[in-house]
Amino acid sequence: MAEDGHQADAGARTLAVHAGSAPDPATGSEGVPVHRTTGFAFPTVREMTETFAGRTGRFIYTRFDNPTLRESEEKLAALEDGGPHFHAVLFSSGMAAITAALMAALQAGDHLIAQEEIYGGTTGLLGRVLPRCGMTCDFLTAAELSEPRRLRAAARPATRAILLESPCNPTLRVVEIEAVCRTARELGAAVMIDNTLASPIHQKPLKLGCEVVIHSATKYLAGHDDLTAGFVVASGELLARIRQLRIDLGGCLDPSAAWLLARSMKTLALRVHAQSHNAMAVAQRLQQHPKVARVHYPGLPSHPGHEIAARQMTGFGGILSFELAAEGNAPRFVEALRLIRMVPTFGGLATTVTVPAASSHFCLSPERRRAMGIGEDLIRLSVGIEEVSDIIADLERALG
Numbered sequence: 001m002a003e004d005g006h007q008a009d010a011g012a013r014t015l016a017v018h019a020g021s022a023p024d025p026a027t028g029s030e031g032v033p034v035h036r037t038t039g040f041a042f043p044t045v046r047e048m049t050e051t052f053a054g055r056t057g058r059f060i061y062t063r064f065d066n067p068t069l070r071e072s073e074e075k076l077a078a079l080e081d082g083g084p085h086f087h088a089v090l091f092s093s094g095m096a097a098i099t100a101a102l103m104a105a106l107q108a109g110d111h112l113i114a115q116e117e118i119y120g121g122t123t124g125l126l127g128r129v130l131p132r133c134g135m136t137c138d139f140l141t142a143a144e145l146s147e148p149r150r151l152r153a154a155a156r157p158a159t160r161a162i163l164l165e166s167p168c169n170p171t172l173r174v175v176e177i178e179a180v181c182r183t184a185r186e187l188g189a190a191v192m193i194d195n196t197l198a199s200p201i202h203q204k205p206l207k208l209g210c211e212v213v214i215h216s217a218t219k220y221l222a223g224h225d226d227l228t229a230g231f232v233v234a235s236g237e238l239l240a241r242i243r244q245l246r247i248d249l250g251g252c253l254d255p256s257a258a259w260l261l262a263r264s265m266k267t268l269a270l271r272v273h274a275q276s277h278n279a280m281a282v283a284q285r286l287q288q289h290p291k292v293a294r295v296h297y298p299g300l301p302s303h304p305g306h307e308i309a310a311r312q313m314t315g316f317g318g319i320l321s322f323e324l325a326a327e328g329n330a331p332r333f334v335e336a337l338r339l340i341r342m343v344p345t346f347g348g349l350a351t352t353v354t355v356p357a358a359s360s361h362f363c364l365s366p367e368r369r370r371a372m373g374i375g376e377d378l379i380r381l382s383v384g385i386e387e388v389s390d391i392i393a394d395l396e397r398a399l400g
């Protein structure tokens with residue numbers, strides 16, 4: 001790794017630009033067109049019947065599939081690098097993608113093991129929706145999941161899937177993905193991972209043994225804080241069920257948003273490298289600041305998951321969180337920032353800040369948040385592509 005934690009990521013920049021972006025064969029248009037249509041015309045009833053029976057590969061109706069969606073799907077599948085059997089399916093949000101992945105992997109009577117520290121919206125979904133579908137769920141912390149004996153003890157005969165998020169939002173805890181996948185194979189459970197924070201530039205979970213990768217494409221993949229989307233990457237029967245669930249649940253993305261997403265993904269590698277480079281510098285500076293008690297960033301050797309992250313990631317990402325030395329000062333601090341705005345999302349070009357207890361994890365009880373390591377004073381920073389000296393100057397001024 002280089003000083004800021006990066007390894008050369010062979011081919012990612014080229015794949016991000018070229019995968020799925022061939023010229024349009026009908027017109028020669030160098031850019032993939034936006035197919036703004038809800039339906040596709042058929043010359044004969046026979047052709048329509050054959051297409052509905054799945055024998056022609058033609059498009060039918062945009063809720064089922066649309067050619068514009070394919071560009072970003074092919075980019076993500078190429079970047080996640082799971083081989084020819086893995087394909088990406090685009091959804092209208094990260095939550096729609098997570099819902100489809102869960103519904104594809106589980107049925108009534110099945111049991112899920114989920115990581116305790118996942119995104120608050122996902123915790124909410126598991127608590128509110130799984131019981132209504134006759135499914136059960138138990139939670140293990142990142143440290144417990146990485147311990148094979150602990151994971152085996154939590155498994156039941158009905159355990160069909162394990163849901164991870166590593167590094168997770170906002171505590172940046174890290175799971176040893178290969179170890180979980182080894183134990184999961186013994187148990188006959190599929191490992192699904194939310195790879196939103198790492199992005200496929202820094203972590204390729206399919207290469208570490210996961211069966212399913214999920215993204216909130218709203219974050220790094222779209223990268224400009226201007227659209228909401230999600231992906232699931234899978235293979236075989238799971239992939240077929242996920243595609244059918246997009247049709248059944250109706251979580252398809254509008255073609256114009258899909259086109260914007262594909263355009264943004266062309267610069268994914270450049271953006272993520274710049275954001276991670278800046279985040280490392282910010283984390284190092286905050287760690288030395290007398291008014292900062294703790295910094296959570298997997299790139300820092302002091303982080304409990306640093307060694308695992310250095311093994312399974314090729315960079316440490318653009319998100320970090322921290323606590324101030326003086327309790328209760330988080331609101332004053334974030335409100336004193338000038339360049340850095342308070343926005344409850346991450347992965348965009350601009351550096352943004354949020355207090356997770358008041359935003360992404362607001363829907364959980366204070367006890368549940370404490371179990372996840374999220375105190376009321378935890379501050380999350382999504383580091384952007386600005387001059388790092390300007391980001392640090394704003395933070396130091398507000399700390400002062």
Ligand code: PLP
Pocket residue numbers: 093094095096119121165169194196197215216217218228229230345360
């Ligand atoms: N996964 C993670 C890690 C997230 O942080 C979020 C949202 O913040 C989601 C999934 C949900 O994604 P979306 O807001 O695109 O539905």
